Amino acid sequence: MITAVQKPFAEIQAMVEGYSNLLVLGCGTCVTVCMAGGEKEAGILASTLRLAGRQKGLKMRIVEDTIERQCDREFFDTVRDKVEAADAVLSLACGVGVQFCSEVFAGKRVLPGLNTRFYGTTEQQGIWSERCAGCGTCVLDRFGGVCPVARCSKSLLNGPCGGSQNGMCEVDQENIQCGWQLIYDRMKSLGLLHLLEENQPIKDWRTGRDGGPGKIVREDMVLDT
Amino acid sequence: MAKQSEKKIVAFCCENSALKAAEALDGPAALEVLAAVELVRLPCTGKAETGLLLECLEKGHPGVLVLGCPADNCKFLVGSSRARKRVEVTRRLLKEAGLSEERVHMDFVSSVDAHRLGRIVREMQERLAALEPAPTPIGGKS
Structure with missing residues (x-):
């Protein structure tokens, strides 16, 4: 939501x-x-x-x-x-x-x-946290269902930065978990750590904010006027 | 309907504690409390919502009391603590709106605390008496 x-x-x-x-x-x-x-x-x-x-x-x-x-x-x-x-x-x-x-x-x-x-989830009543940045090109399949775009403060796609300490992000060590620690832990539990060896290509950001205001047209659903 | 000046303090009472304390009052003490407050029975003060407390003031009641069980003795475990948080939010909103936060007050009363209830009501009356009278409704809900 x-x-x-x-x-x-x-x-x-x-x-x-x-x-x-x-x-x-x-x-x-x-x-x-x-x-x-x-x-x-x-x-x-x-x-x-x-x-x-x-x-x-x-x-x-x-x-x-x-x-x-x-x-x-x-x-x-x-x-x-x-x-x-x-x-x-x-x-x-x-x-x-x-x-x-x-x-x-x-x-x-x-x-x-x-x-x-943000687009977020209800962690518990009264607490909501971000899960999606609406980048328009979902990469969750490559990261065990944890989004590096939304959950890494720098939206890094190829591993954590040096600001990851004890599972927390340097942007706010009390409140923000390191997105890459979450990705690593999830991929490990899924037995998919080897997939993180692959280098991710430069992301095309044009489907998100960098491409200007978005618009979706479903020709099959558009009503004739 | 009573004029604003005649309206009583609204006391939202938990039926397991404060309401029983009120029912246990007798003689002059009972008359004094009932003359000052309008008792509203709640199954638990956890049911008292911010909007409801504000609405009482909007309708011209001079103050609102929320009277729940002692926090460690709530039948529904967390009702009193929830009510306390909502009262705090309501008091903050009143302050932001330029009204005195003293118009809403929470206290904790067990069913055998009838004597305390009278004191809580008197103290609320004293706090309200020290305030400027609340302005009368102009528009919207009243």
Whole structure:
């Protein structure tokens, strides 16, 4: 899933200043699972904004709602009236949802309430960690299912750097495991260490961010217009 | 519906401890507590959510008490500790919103602590009395 964290409250407050009619719009998919922008979080943020506005004597009307996904057009139908009635929408979706909400409601100010972080997994309730960098050319088959692009701080494909110590990465020795230690351990347990002897060719990064904004077209699925 | 000034402190009580303590009160002590707080029964304070605590303040209640079992005596093992974390988050949010964090308070009361309950309520009343009155609702939920 796409993970995110809520922006600092002071930043959100500054962003919504001047709007007298605000819709806090949660997203019911990824950011609900990572407890950043779902129904509960939209309710808590809207409550906090109302209390803060009241404390400052501001005449702000703040309502909240949550839709299934903000990255698919059809789900916006249920909140169309609320969006149109609002001066601005504070979207608690990931960056995709914020942009798409802005596209669906052209002319409406849509503000981001979250900082989108990474594609990650739920290690346990309350802890999420990165697993995929969306490079567009998956190499997991060569590394025992541990991604060197996402999990090595330098995205090295041919072994660890000198900053790997006791299984931890020099970028943060307390919190970041060395991705290459993980790869080595996994390949050893699979009896596939010999595959790590192979030199990996230079990776074509054009399928990721370096190739510009991505687009996927499935001709067999595109509806005729 | 009562006016904001007449609204009571909301006390979310674990039914295994604080609520039993409240039920054990009698005489003037019981009257004093019941005049000051609105008791809300919870199966465990672990059920108290941040949004719910904020909503009480939004609706004009002057303060919120969360009264759970002593942390090492929770029937559901971690309910009280979870509630404590949520109360801490709520207090941080209130501070960020420019309100006093004293409006939300957690305490731990066993079922035989009826005498302590009265004191906890009185202390909460004193803390709230020292604060500026909370502003009245303007828009959105109220």
